[in-house]
Amino acid sequence: MQILALGFMGVILAGGVLLSLPFCNRQPITFSDALFTSTTAVCVTGLVTVTPAVQFTLAGQIILLILIQIGGLGIIACAVGFLLLLRRQITVKERIVIQETYNMEAPGGMVAMILRVIKGTLAVETAGAVLYAFRFIPEFGVLRGIWYAVFHAVSAFCNAGIDILGDTSFQKYVGDPIINITTVLLIIVSGIGFSVWQDLISNGRRIRRREIPNKWWFTRLRLHSKLAIVTTLILLIGGTVCIFLMERNNPATLGNLSTGEKWMAAFFHSTSTRTAGFATVSQSGLYTQSKFLSCILMFIGGSPGGTAGGVKTTTVAMVVLTCLSVFRGGEQVECFGRRLSGKNIRMGFAVIMTAVTVLFAGTIAITVFEPQVPFIDILYEAFSAVGTVGLTADLTPTLSSASHMVLIVMMYIGRIGPISLALLFGGMSKPKERARELPEQRIMVG
Template identity: 50%
Template sequence: MFIQNLQYKLHKLNTAQIITLSFAGVIFVGGLILWLPFCTAAGQTTSFSDAMFTATTCVCVTGLVTVTTATHWSLIGKLVILLLIQIGGIGLIALASVIFISLNKKISLKNRRMIQESYNLEQMSGLVTVVRKVVLCVFAAEGIGAVGYAFCFVPEFGLVKGLGQAVFTAVSAFCNAGIDLLGENSLADYVTNPLVNVTTMGLIIASGLGFNVWWDLGERIKLVFQKKLSPGRLFRTLRLQSKLVLTTTGILLLGGTICILLFEYKNPDTLGSLSFGQKLMAAAFQSVTTRTAGFFTVAQGALTSGSVMICLFLMLVGGSPMGTAGGVKTTTLAVLVLSIIANLRGKKDVEVYGRKIRSSYIRSAQVVVGMAVSVLLISVLGIFAIMPDAPFVDVLYELTSAIGTVGLSRGLTAVLNTPAKWIVIFTMYLGRIGPLTLGAAVVSRAQKRTKDVHLAEENIMIG
């Protein structure tokens, strides 16, 4: 009877609720496994909070760690971490679909609708193909990245360990996890290494654009090679989603690189001692990694106040929809900025690239940003309630990194007490499932009961 009631309740859950509970379930199981003694290296002990913190940062592909991954975990523990990162990167819905496809099981109508909603697809046809393309793109990109890293890590660490480092780093980079097996300094020892920098930035940018943008670009490039489309018309023929993602991403990456280069140019603790080319590369890496990756080549605690402000903004925005990145997303920022511009110009509609943006998208963008900022504010206040002497900038940087699933820290993660760790855990979790998904999961029942009632209008003062 109990099992039947449970199955009935699970069947009534909507997509947002299923995603929310699924992530929580995988995190809990992963944390329990990492808590087992055989996952910890000899001479080390793992507390329950550290195990759950690590499982959360892996599944939520964040990168904040309370223990050093390279030395604290055993080989089994590292493999579990790698698996959790891959699950978090591919997504639970896609992973479950792949399992069904591999076992030749029929995907039900409810599961097809779940895939459609989780990937924000316009139609339900061809969903199996979409899932296959997602998985193939992930493994292909990670394979290319692993080859790139291998040219650097194999000569340094030897064949077996070097390949292990290459594969782990490639998976972590493409999934935007920011977790590595190189020690406490992340990629700081490779700040002047073009191969490591370019490979990492390429994986982060590729995954941060979103799979649908790559497919759209691929189709247009194919037409160009077939001489059915002129190169000059390539961008104009892209979907609006792709145009907004590429434009916003380009502006953020270029603007972030220039600002960080200017603010850190003479800072001896970050870029000051590097050549101009190396400074430019390090500034570009910092701008890219704040888009929810978590790797670093310069000390985050040594950044100037100007760079910290730029990084906070980039971390909160994050990457783009239908990718592995977190944050409120580039399209959300674009829609809000365009909405503000339209209102300042006195226009009724929000228009861009010859298209009108639906009012529902504008409301969704407002909800996403509003909930993200609210969660961030509550989390910051929670940390200060537990650790009142913690530096304000470090706390804000830590929690913005958590809500954006970035993984960068100014050193606060290592000194968090147990209650503070749980606050960061919940912040990472909420940042990964998305403020809009959480909101939909919470208010779905209330929405069903809402009657179509129009109340009388009354004027209020704004501003």
């Protein structure tokens, strides 16, 4: 975990230096802006202080794309892929690092798993680029259209939300089914997590070999996959319906669209808040209640093991199930015929409480630095940074340098995860073994 956290930090600093070089920029850029852009790329967030389409040359945009890809795949996966490309064997020590990074129980099959992730990522990004090309090539010409298709396919799959079209994201494509459907599919495919797709593919093969009946496919999935899929569907559908109902008459967002376009824009926003950061409607024009709902969706994010940020769907699902179990007087937490481990539950609450603490600290700091900005917009910015989303109420470029530094720290913590941050500063100390259990004593709660 410490290697992961320090690795991201090193790539961010290197990216900041590269993006500050003259050949990467069409106009002068401060190092703080270059560092912020590098952070938002590596942390696959999408908040920007400069407009990438205007600021960066082709070389700068290529470096930006590489940083996004590294951030999406992860430092360890990229390093393993590079070593294998050089035909160098992975050492035992390196395998242990991989095992700790991906929280795997056994070191066997790790390299093969990472190779599948890399190959799957490149395959899906290529498919996304082909679909985007149907829109961008007729609009921008062959060469620029292909470049735009590749860049936005990688950015969407990695949940980065960075575009090179201008300063309004995908707003001019609000009614375009190709852009909307392609982007949403890339976000969902990567946000559900690589382990879920591996589970789905494995069960699909068993069904084709007729080892299990079609109707049993869901019951054969691992508990993690079931929780991730069900929670994702609930958030996507629930978020879409709520955004549609709250924004359907808002002239600044959905009000002037047709009914079909309203539903499509609502679904896009519900999906994008779960850590992609692309926007087809004005974020500053959203009603306050919609911004608050979006903050909740940004906080939850996607599923573990993918490119998404947030505290993760399975974490929130586990905490909700724990609360329901307590309310019912249950002694254990059950889900899909399985019992959740106490260690998992404690870790889930620790993740959420740490994320909430970072959010409170960051929000208070920005409020101090920007007293003139509406609180809901600061809150929206803070949730977007910690959730590595990238949506903003047109606020990021107008903030002070101090606020930008706060956002850099929040994006970094959001990408590596609060637990990794604690391990970075606290070390990997093991709990002391006790010869006897301590006596139990209850306290008053609530």
